[in-house]
Amino acid sequence: MAKAIMIQGTGSNVGKSVIVAGILRACRNRGMIVRPFKPQNMSNNAAVTADGGEIGRAQALQARACGVDPHTDMNPVLLKPQTATGAQVIVQGQLAGHQEARAFGRNKETLMPVVLQSFRRLGRQCDLIVVEGAGSPAETNLRAGDIANMGFARAAHVPVVLMGDIDRGGVIAQIVGTQAVLDAEDNAMIKGFCVNKFRGDRSLFDAGRDDIAARTRWPSLGVLPWFEHATRLPAEDVMDLPARARSGGSGLVVSVPQLPRISNFDDLDPLAAEPSVDLRMITAGNPIPADTDLVLLVGSKSTIGDLAALRATGWDIDIAAHIRRGGHMMGLCGGYQMLGNSISDPAGIEGEASTVQGLGHLAVNTVLEPHKNLSLRSGHHLDSGAALQGYEIHMGKTTGADCARPWLMLGDTHEGASSPNGRILGCYLHGIFASDAFRAAYLGSLGVQSSVTFEDQVEETLDALARHIEMYFDLDALLDAAAEIG
Incomplete structure (x- = not known):
């Protein structure tokens, strides 16, 4: 029992x-x-x-x-x-x-x-x-x-x-x-x-x-x-994000605007683990640093609301300046939707029915739909052939000219969109940076080397945590206190 x-x-x-x-x-x-x-x-x-x-x-x-x-x-x-x-x-x-x-x-x-x-x-x-x-x-x-x-x-x-x-x-x-x-x-x-x-x-x-x-x-x-x-373990609470950033280090500077309804931010954990990456969480009231190499927009539980917050903070101006300077940009899920020309919410999923202007850095348009896409996916990075896996969790469909330049292949389906110069990318797939081969290939394209096997690190940390429990917690007393399930 x-x-x-x-x-x-x-x-x-x-x-x-x-x-x-x-x-x-x-x-x-x-x-x-x-x-x-x-x-x-x-x-x-x-x-x-x-x-x-x-x-x-x-x-x-x-x-x-x-x-x-x-x-x-x-x-x-x-x-x-x-x-x-x-x-x-x-x-x-x-x-x-x-x-x-x-x-x-x-x-x-x-x-x-x-x-x-x-x-x-x-x-x-x-x-x-x-x-x-x-x-x-x-x-x-x-x-x-x-x-x-x-x-x-x-x-x-x-x-x-x-x-x-x-x-x-x-x-x-x-x-x-x-x-x-x-x-x-x-x-x-x-x-x-x-x-x-x-x-x-x-x-x-x-x-x-x-x-x-x-x-x-x-x-x-x-x-x-x-x-x-x-x-070293995936974060659940947004309160944990500042402790995971590696601000002030050396290497590739990745800046992440911390939007009010940021979601699925465990996408950042593999990057935070890389010694060659200086991951910076940018909070409201602070500009995106001029020395940023990559601006990463991660998921959002309310894309239209967070897009308005991004503009209110002035980050849209910082992002445009970053792109003009030759910087790289990636949007995942809600961040991908924000990078396009427009976001339409005809069913009022996120509030009143509306259509808003996106940041305009990818030639795509998004229509939010009531059906939620939930799926585990695997495939490869088209440029490098590196294997990857992840998951989709979103409401909406994105189409447009830049979707003709996908950068992922998931099964027999192309995914994502890229700008003509390839410096701006967007896709719906979460979890891709946890795939060591893809992360190494992408960071390599930006001039830095990956030195972490992320999944092995998570397993090693869980085992270290178990030893911590055995040493400092009375596990036998806990098991004695447990009751049979009726």
């Missing part, structure tokens, strides 16, 4: 996703069959699954830690923010519509049967499910109808370990305060706590750890040091 345990956090970005990945890899290395599960996620960084859906990128990484392909059951509810107050709602991998936050808050409990269905299906495949919560159970204003934290834990009878983040300060208050605001039945689900992201001599926190244990009567499962190599 499969068992389950849940890791909840005292807040967002306390490191739950990475620690869950490490627990899963450590258990797999012990010979267990394990699966990840996150009832509800909120992220614009999604992965396409082999069963034709999409889930949060963190669950795809956790699946990799388990040695299995990602599946939509691993993240049955995914919210993809599209406006300040609304999001696309993805249920078991498929688009179920758009809801404003207030409406979703009223209706979310109706998704609990779907969440439990996915959870129990996973339970039939493995020895252990490690569940990741979302945000914090201490957000009492969100407790009614909750499917992400204690609502799920109680419905599925899954014990909880509460994780705090000492790096942001106040970890004793984080954990003790969480207990203080939870009701008795929610508190009864918590079987222990741990502290993450400690820097320095851990013994200096022994008294703090013991104080938490005395106040809560929960056992400590560990004080985990800062895991230095976390940035």
